[in-house]
Amino acid sequence: MERHEIEAFLTLAEELHFRRTADRLGLAQGRVSQIIKKLERRIGAPLFDRTSRRVALTPIGRQLRDGLLPAHRQIQSAIGQARTAARGFAGPIRVGFSASWSGEAVIAAADLFQARHPDAEVHIREVQLNDPLGPLRADEIDLQLTEFPIREPDITAGPVVFSEPRGLMVPARHPLAGRPSVSVEDLADTTLIPMTGEAIPQYWLDAVYPRRTPAGRPIQHGPGATYWQEAVTLVASGKGVSPASLRAAHYYSHPGVAMVPFHDAPPIEYGLLWPTARETARVRAFAELTLRTARTRKED
Structure with a gap:
């Protein structure tokens, strides 16, 4: 049996009405009749009893419907799943x-x-x-x-994609600029320039721009920056220092800024986010x- 014959037969077996079957399949009513007659000739027996008032399955028609329906539903489900998956990537x-x-x-x-x-x-x-x-x-x-x-x-x-060593942006003439590395404890002797914004989670700010060192010494916070380039400019102007990825020095170089690596700060982790819903x-x-x-x- 061809696919169009299976669909025509199963639809008529459900509707038991040639016009409604034709409407569902988008075919002419005469075309549906031709498909069913051709199928009956191939089977060698009537599949439907037809009168001017009703259409009903014959015993052989019911047997064929019961045999075809589960497999047809499984095929339709597989096609639907494939289409859904295809739409998911288009x-x-x-x-x-x-x-x-x-x-x-x-x-x-x-x-x-x-x-x-x-x-x-x-x-x-x-x-x-x-x-x-x-x-x-x-x-x-x-x-x-x-x-x-x-x-x-x-x-x-989601997962952490990569991590980067943490450094400290300091003014080029700052005492820390000439060191091979700095400690988190050194932040107690500086003024931090944090990112500012009402939408920034406080726990994120606390992790990146702490208020105290691990030993409990207070860390002073100075003027905030709305954008990253502002932070670079403020550091270059001597307004304070700012932690950053060491790689930032290769992307945001400034003659008035030096990048010094931390030797005891954890790396900055970069990960993926998406709305759960x-x-x-x-x-x-x-x-x-x-x-x-x-x-x-x-x-x-």
Whole structure:
């Protein structure tokens, strides 16, 4: 039996009405009659009893329906699942990043994602640290690669993609600028320039811009910066110091700023985030590729 014959037979077996069957299949009523007659000739027996008032299955018709229906439903389910999976990777996926080196990892993953899913479109944008979760919650992006820690009930914190050594941006003429490394305890003798923004989680600020050293000494906070470049400018102007990834020195160089590595601070971890309620196969696949490409780049 051909597929159109199976569909015509099972639809008529359900509707028991030629016009309604034709409407459901998008065929002419005469075409439905032709398909059923051809099928009956192939079977060698009537499948329906037809009168001017009613259509009913014959015993052989009921036997054929009962035999075909489970397999047909299984086939339809498999086709539906395949279509759903295909839709999950077609169309745009919007990805954010908060640092240039995070953007490089996202772009590498995007190239691989589009190679595997030619119908997919990847849109990439920068997310400012003064509102690190705003675009996710506003449904402007689907996932992002950003600095951890993030602990939010509506946001899934995925795997750590990579980590970077932590350094301290200091004015070029600052006493710490000439050292080979600094300690977290040295922050007690400085003024920190933190990022500012009402949308920044307080626990994130506490982790990046602490108020006390591990020994309990207070750390003074100075003027805040709304954007990263502002922090660089404030440091260069002698307004304070600011912790950052050591890699920042290669992306945001300034003649008035020196980057000194910490020898006792934990690295900065960069991980993937996405809204828990909007997790899809597409988001999971992109997250997996981002993690894989980042590890490959590190090994290379």
